[in-house]
Amino acid sequence: MTKKILYRGAEAEILLSTYMGRTVVEKRRVQKAYRIKEIDRQLIASRTREEAKLMAESRRIGVSVPLIYDVDLFNGIITMEYLAGDRVKDILNILGKQKRKRICQKIGESIARLHNHDIIHGDITTSNMILFYDRLYFIDFGLGCKTIEIETKAVDLHVLMEAFESTHSQYSSCFNNVLDGYKKNYRGDPVRVLHTIDDIIRRGRYR
Numbered sequence: 001m002t003k004k005i006l007y008r009g010a011e012a013e014i015l016l017s018t019y020m021g022r023t024v025v026e027k028r029r030v031q032k033a034y035r036i037k038e039i040d041r042q043l044i045a046s047r048t049r050e051e052a053k054l055m056a057e058s059r060r061i062g063v064s065v066p067l068i069y070d071v072d073l074f075n076g077i078i079t080m081e082y083l084a085g086d087r088v089k090d091i092l093n094i095l096g097k098q099k100r101k102r103i104c105q106k107i108g109e110s111i112a113r114l115h116n117h118d119i120i121h122g123d124i125t126t127s128n129m130i131l132f133y134d135r136l137y138f139i140d141f142g143l144g145c146k147t148i149e150i151e152t153k154a155v156d157l158h159v160l161m162e163a164f165e166s167t168h169s170q171y172s173s174c175f176n177n178v179l180d181g182y183k184k185n186y187r188g189d190p191v192r193v194l195h196t197i198d199d200i201i202r203r204g205r206y207r
């Protein structure tokens with residue numbers, strides 16, 4: 001089968017392909033001409049490994065992510081389930097009010113679950129969430145890491161806050177619904193995380 005390019009980013013390209021009879025996505029990290037070849041290989045391998053590990057762990061703790069079929073560290077390819085759903089970014093604004101609210105709470109609940117296990121997604125935007133068969137999936141853990149730090153968890157949420165302000169600005173209550181879901185499910189002290197978000201907002205204002 002010929003592979004179809006779904007998306008081409010700065011670091012990776014997303015190809016539609018097949019694997020053992022299934023339609024899959026290959027996330028392929030691209031080499032950078034400006035990086036020394038050997039160092040580039042190592043960088044690509046370690047980022048691919050990290051992303052696959054975070055995806056696998058997220059699945060174990062009950063956050064939906066694409067199923068991984070294969071990881072090729074040498075070539076920097078993760079072969080995963082193709083989610084033939086809708087990016088949350090594309091549908092959130094056209095959903096009914098109740099459904100939108102429910103999804104936002106679900107987003108918060110899923111982030112809390114990740115944070116309960118010290119998983120930082122690193123790029124929580126509505127482009128990196130897919131709704132598939134009424135289930136919310138997170139993709140793109142390429143900037144993720146593991147940490148117990150409150151500050152990093154707050155930054156994780158703040159990225160989403162800014163994404164909501166730019167992409168879904170007419171629905172200002174959405175992010176509050178996210179925080180509601182988060183507060184109900186985060187097992188640490190959610191108030192500390194929320195205060196830290198306030199600090200980040202304040203610092204941003206006086207920058």
Ligand SMILES: Nc1ncnc2c1ncn2[C@@H]1O[C@H](COP(=O)(O)OP(=O)(O)O)[C@@H](O)[C@H]1O
Pocket residue numbers: 006007008009010011012014025027066080081082083084087127128130139140141142
């Ligand atoms: N498993 C998947 N199923 C369906 N679409 C996907 C999948 N993985 C990625 N995509 C699509 O490709 C885009 C880019 O993938 P992503 O992993 O976010 O790459 P990048 O790190 O370059 O942002 C996503 O926004 C989504 O539209």
Ligand SMILES: [Mg+2]
Pocket residue numbers: 127128140
């Ligand atoms: Mg992305």
